[in-house]
Amino acid sequence: MKFLCVACxxxxxxxxxxxxxxxxxxxxxxxxxxxxRRIALLANPWETQLxxxxxxxxxxxxxxxxxxxxVRESLAECRLLWTEEAERRLERVPEFVRPIVRESVxxxxxxxxxxxxxxxxxxxxxxxxGM
Amino acid sequence: MKTYHDIAxxxxxxxxxxxxxxEGRARARMASVARTLAVMSGKGxxxxxxxxxxxxxxxxxxxxxxxxxDADLNGPCMARMLxxxxxxxxxxxxxxxPALGSLGVKLAxxxxxLPRTAAPVEWAAPAPAHPHAWRGAIxxxxxxxxxxxxxxxxxxxxxxxxxxxxERLAGLHGVLPQCDGVIAVTIPSxxxxxxxxxSIVSARRLKARLIGLVENMxxxxxxxxxxxxxxxxxxxxxxxxTLGLPVLARIPFDPQLARCCxxxxxxxxxxxxxxxxxxxxxxxxxxxxxxxxx
Numbered sequence: 369m370k371f372l373c374v375a376c377x378x379x380x381x382x383x384x385x386x387x388x389x390x391x392x393x394x395x396x397x398x399x400x401x402x403x404x405r406r407i408a409l410l411a412n413p414w415e416t417q418l419x420x421x422x423x424x425x426x427x428x429x430x431x432x433x434x435x436x437x438x439v440r441e442s443l444a445e446c447r448l449l450w451t452e453e454a455e456r457r458l459e460r461v462p463e464f465v466r467p468i469v470r471e472s473v474x475x476x477x478x479x480x481x482x483x484x485x486x487x488x489x490x491x492x493x494x495x496x497x498g499m
Numbered sequence: 500m501k502t503y504h505d506i507a508x509x510x511x512x513x514x515x516x517x518x519x520x521x522e523g524r525a526r527a528r529m530a531s532v533a534r535t536l537a538v539m540s541g542k543g544x545x546x547x548x549x550x551x552x553x554x555x556x557x558x559x560x561x562x563x564x565x566x567x568x569d570a571d572l573n574g575p576c577m578a579r580m581l582x583x584x585x586x587x588x589x590x591x592x593x594x595x596x597p598a599l600g601s602l603g604v605k606l607a608x609x610x611x612x613l614p615r616t617a618a619p620v621e622w623a624a625p626a627p628a629h630p631h632a633w634r635g636a637i638x639x640x641x642x643x644x645x646x647x648x649x650x651x652x653x654x655x656x657x658x659x660x661x662x663x664x665x666e667r668l669a670g671l672h673g674v675l676p677q678c679d680g681v682i683a684v685t686i687p688s689x690x691x692x693x694x695x696x697x698s699i700v701s702a703r704r705l706k707a708r709l710i711g712l713v714e715n716m717x718x719x720x721x722x723x724x725x726x727x728x729x730x731x732x733x734x735x736x737x738x739x740x741t742l743g744l745p746v747l748a749r750i751p752f753d754p755q756l757a758r759c760c761x762x763x764x765x766x767x768x769x770x771x772x773x774x775x776x777x778x779x780x781x782x783x784x785x786x787x788x789x790x791x792x793x
Contacts, residue, residue, distance in 0.1 A: 438641065439641045445621065
């Protein structure tokens with residue numbers, strides 16, 4: 369989708385994108401480089417969902433791509449990924465308590481909004497439990 | 500007044516650039532994969548996933564390095580069949596480490612991201628009504644991420660187990676940089692072959708390299724006397740000529756094959772002397788002998 373300033377017959381340029389608090393609609397602001405006029409594209413929830421489903425961000429993205437990023441973000445329920453180091457560390461825990469430790473660590477990670485379980489997350493759980 | 504094509508670029512929204520970078524990641528990932536083969540059927544219930552799992556195991560037994568991508572996002576079953584159900588994908592330095600099944604077969608599957616065995620794939624969409632408008636897009640994105648973000652490493656074969664539906668190969672072509680071959684699976688049923696024929700026509704329109712057909716459940720192997728009996732009527736027999744493809748293998752029905760799939764044990768290992776296991780080994784040898792690598 370492109371925008372044209374009809375008065376100037378000039379392609380408008382992307383200025384900024386934002387999402388209102390509800391997060392179900394997308395806003396993108398474009399401006400004419402010649403006359404400076406600005407317009408905002410307001411996408412409805414379905415259009416916003418379609419853009420999100422394509423795994424792209426309007427105006428580009430600053431953060432580097434994370435593995436399986438869109439799948440993990442978009443699933444209603446998704447397992448947390450553990451880093452290989454964290455998995456190795458978990459394997460040092462006696463087998464009979466491993467599921468309980470895994471559950472506690474994952475609960476803590478979810479509460480903290482972590483996307484992955486790392487050794488740092490495990491350290492936090494350890495300190496929290498006073499171990 | 501200028502029209503769409505008069506304006507170069509995308510006005511700074513960078514959608515096209517992000518799609519191009521994603522394609523670049525997929526190309527870079529697939530560079531270490533010698534051959535990518537899609538296993539399709541068009542029709543559900545013909546045993547396509549069982550064929551994929553056992554072809555993977557047979558190839559591995561013949562010394563090939565094999566990966567499997569479970570492209571059936573909504574009905575994933577490869578984790579169960581390859582004996583890795585319940586295992587989680589781990590995050591490594593080079594992406595997501597695939598689960599390692601029997602004989603070293605690597606697997607990436609939606610199943611490995613789901614929190615419980617019977618959990619369905621549900622998308623957290625802000626606009627959940629009318630999912631037909633966006634579901635195809637998110638599934639294509641997910642498939643692309645599984646391909647490009649899995650640390651497959653060096654592979655001789657990556658088998659992609661497609662879900663039923665003649666249009667599924669087109670979806671894969673949209674995210675896969677290069678598909679080196681397509682294997683079509685069918686059974687001796689005219690209804691199944693009609694659907695498979697549609698898939699083959701669709702694949703030809705995509706200019707996909709069709710390798711051949713696998714006729715599954717071609718006969719019934721009596722567990723008591725070992726006699727081979729027809730399972731379907733003679734007029735339904737798969738004739739490669741009718742579908743315009745060579746028949747690569749005919750796999751007789753063996754209840755042990757279904758049992759092994761349920762248990763996550765490679766049938767070709769557990770029942771090496773069985774006729775169906777021998778047929779899988781011959782299929783793997785035929786597939787390996789083809790010069791489809793890039």
